[in-house]
Amino acid sequence: MINHKILFSLMLLLLIPLIVHDSFAQITSGGFGKSPFERDFGDIKQLDAYFGTINEKIEVDPGDSNVPFTVVFANVGTQDITGIKGQLSLPLGFSSADGSGSLIIANEKSNSLAGNTFYLTFYVNIDKNAKIQQYAGSVKVDYSRLRESGVRSSFSDFNFKVTGDSIINVKALDPFLTSLKTNNIVIEISNDGTAPLSSVDIVASNTQTELASTSTSTTNVENVVILESNWDVGNINPKSSKYLTATVYVPENLQQDTLRIPLTIKYYNAHGDLQTVSKIVDFYIKGMIDLTVYGVDVIELSGTQMVVGEIINEGNEKALFGFITLEPLNNSNIKKQTQFIDEIETDSPVPFNIPLEFDGKPQYGEHNIQLTVRYKDSIRDEIFLVHNATIFLKEPPKVDSGNNSQLMIIPIIIVVAIVMYVILRRKKSKVSTA
Structure with missing residues (x-):
């Protein structure tokens, strides 16, 4: 009996560590045992x-x-x-x-x-x-x-x-505006970096108050009318661009000046953080040159027929280095000619007169012609104005041949009379000396 008691006691002693281990398995150091939420506690x-x-x-x-x-x-x-x-x-x-x-x-x-x-x-x-x-x-x-x-x-x-870096640049595809008219402008927003721009939103500020907190640059944007001022661009991938379109009216008094349009660009960067960037797009304002050719006709001056007319400039800026070229159309045989007319002011018409010459025998009656006015504006861009017209050339009056022969006889008679007079004078002088 004693041996059995000893044996039973030894078995209990051996089982105690196992029982204790299983009892505390869920709170072992370092977390929740085999639980899927197991974690280590620390500071x-x-x-x-x-x-x-x-x-x-x-x-x-x-x-x-x-x-x-x-x-x-x-x-x-x-x-x-x-x-x-x-x-x-x-x-x-x-x-x-x-x-x-x-x-x-x-x-x-x-x-x-x-x-x-x-x-x-x-x-x-x-x-x-x-x-x-x-x-x-x-x-x-x-x-x-x-x-x-x-x-x-x-x-x-x-x-x-490693996110890459976004680099925003803005520019006008055509940086020139014309005063006294409505201009359709296109602005390019480009991402020249290596990180994408997300949810890009752009606002054009149009008052001096809005500019006070974003820019110290002077601007006259408050003097123009911008019909669009907010654009939802979306995403702009690296090395790609999006384009904004707007309509801008520039009054007459703004010319030969720079228009600065401030843009506030908001987007989310590669970290997902909202960013705000201020940019300015510059435009040069040209004056408007609006030419019209009128009063095209044919007159005769000193026996030469000439094409005449006038050019009027209804804009607010003079045209420079003006030329007008006359060219024949259809079956006309009028020679092509060019005439220099210099500056075309805005306050008075500029006349032109081009003498007519022909390739071959003159043809009279109707002629279709093209008048091309070539000039330069304030930025030295060359511009062409084409005006088509129909002129009528009158045939000169025919000269009577009978009257011409009578006119030719009179000088001959005068010459013969002078010769006879000289001969008679010589004969008289010889007789007197004899």
Whole structure:
């Protein structure tokens, strides 16, 4: 009996550790055992990791150097911590700004109160061969609890992204406007960077008050009428463009001046953060040249038939270096000719007169002609105005041949009489001397 009691006691002693282990399996150090929600409790929890500073995330490109890289933590413990020091471990293609082979270290000089967040900012170089994509990294944080000796360490894994960099440029496809008329303008919004722009929205400011907080540049945009002022552009991929169209009326008094249209561009960058950028599109305002050819007719001057007419400029700017060219149309045999008419002012008509010449025998009656006025504006662009007309050439009156012969006889008679008179005088002189 005693042997059985001893044996039973030994069996109980052997079973006690197993019973105790199973009883506390759900609260073992480090979490909830085999539960899918298993986790390790500690003082520090890593929240975010990105390129940028405490206040702002930034976009980066392969090849950028000395770039701030910030890791965000929360002190989830019940005590304040101090002496915070971080060491960053990044994959191949990323190195310390202190040089190749150096540790990527950051220190947090202040304490972190229980329940608060704190930041560690590292400075890294990005290899030019790195790709724009997501990467994995790790961080080690050493710290001490207040009123406790010794150093604790926390390890966290995280993902981060090389985003690429968005670069916004704006320009007018045609940077010239004409005063005294309505202009249809096209503005190009281009993303010359390597990161996409999302949900791009653009507003054109049109008052001096709106400009006061965004730009110190002078502008006269309040003196024009812009019919469209807001554009929902959508997404702009890297190395691509979108186009805005607008209608702008420029009054007469704005000419030979620069019109500056400020644009406020809002978009979401590769981090998903809303960004606001101010840009200005410049236009040069030309005066308007509005020429009309009228009063085309044919007159005869000193026995020569001439095409005459006038050119009137109904704009607010004179045309420079004017020429007018006469060309035949259809079956006309009038020779092509060009005449210089110089400047065409806005206050009075400019007359022209082109003498008619023919290829071959003159043809009378109706002739279809083309008059082309060639001139330059204030920016020295050459402009052509074409005017077609029909003229009528009168045949000159025929001269009577009988009257002509009588007119020719009279000088002959006079010459004969003079000769006879000279001969008779000589004969008389000879007789008197004999």
